[in-house]
Amino acid sequence: AQKITQTQPGMFVQEKEAVTLDCTYDTSDPSYGLFWYKQPSSGEMIFLIYQGSYDQQNATEGRYSLNFQKARKSANLVISASQLGDSAMYFCGGTSYGKLTFGQGTILTVHP
Amino acid sequence: NAGVTQTPKFRVLKTGQSMTLLCAQDMNHEYMYWYRQDPGMGLRLIHYSVGEGTTAKGEVPDGYNVSRLKKQNFLLGLESAAPSQTSVYFCASSYAGDFGYGYTFGSGTRLTVV
Numbered sequence: 001a002q003k004i005t006q007t008q009p010g011m012f013v014q015e016k017e018a019v020t021l022d023c024t025y026d027t028s029d030p031s032y033g034l035f036w037y038k039q040p041s042s043g044e045m046i047f048l049i050y051q052g053s054y055d056q057q058n059a060t061e062g063r064y065s066l067n068f069q070k071a072r073k074s075a076n077l078v079i080s081a082s083q084l085g086d087s088a089m090y091f092c093g094g095t096s097y098g099k100l101t102f103g104q105g106t107i108l109t110v111h112p
Numbered sequence: 113n114a115g116v117t118q119t120p121k122f123r124v125l126k127t128g129q130s131m132t133l134l135c136a137q138d139m140n141h142e143y144m145y146w147y148r149q150d151p152g153m154g155l156r157l158i159h160y161s162v163g164e165g166t167t168a169k170g171e172v173p174d175g176y177n178v179s180r181l182k183k184q185n186f187l188l189g190l191e192s193a194a195p196s197q198t199s200v201y202f203c204a205s206s207y208a209g210d211f212g213y214g215y216t217f218g219s220g221t222r223l224t225v226v
Contacts, residue, residue: 009152045202045217086159091154098162099170099216100204104154 002027002096004102011056014111015086020067021091021106033097034075036066039105040088048090051075082110115139118203118218124226125193133188133221135203143185143206146178147168148199149220155202161186170202193225 003026013019025034036048051066053060059066067076075094079086087110093102119134135144142163147155147170157170159178167178175197177189186205190197203218 006154019195042199045204047214095152098143099157099160100206101157101171102147102150102155 001098002032002094002101004092004094004101004103005108006092008106009104010109012106012109012111013079014082015084018054018078018080019082019108021079021090021092021108023075023077023103025073025075025092027094027096029096034068035093035095036064036075036077037091037102038086038088039091045091046069047074047075079108084110084112086110090110116203116205116216116218118201120221121219122222123224125163125223126226127189127193127195129193130189130191131223132190133195133201133203133223135186135188135205135218137184137186137205137216139205139207139216140183141205141207142183143208144180145204145206146176146186146188147204148172148197148201149202150199158188158201174219195225197223198221 005024032053035050038046049059049061049064049066051068063080065078089105090104091102116137123183137138145160146158149155156172162181164183179187201221206215
């Protein structure tokens, strides 16, 4: 079974600064994927970024990057140059044996 | 528009009543999932399906049943609703269960059991 853990219930960041949201995972599957979703107050699930377990380089999508450290089993999300619109709930998740599992989520608040 | 459609969007049930939530996708996806979202708990997997006619249990399957009689539809049933099942329910689908193909989420169903 795969387990995803997000230990930061809430995070605060100043606008235009960078912020790191933590995520650790545990799986016995040698082939897996890790990803991050954003959920604004509207409730929709917005895909941000994906990292495959065999990918050599860290994934990057615009202002989002995934800091993948396999030995530490971590897949932290880094948001550069935070914007007010980044205020939302962020979920880390993983795919393993066809199952899609999420962490508890981190609420990010961006201050002006 | 292609995507995942959840029906209904809102529902209030009395304890002991039954209901079925429908998830429909028109993307020919093989994999479909039902989640519930509760404050502080994230999204927890209830049941999932890896193809037409198949279903499997997730993390929190008790009190729910599912069926996947047609590839495009994944039904979630509550036989005897309980207040603990008050939650927001999300359906998702994927072509092959590998994120490389992407996962698509529905807009959610807000269920209240009184």
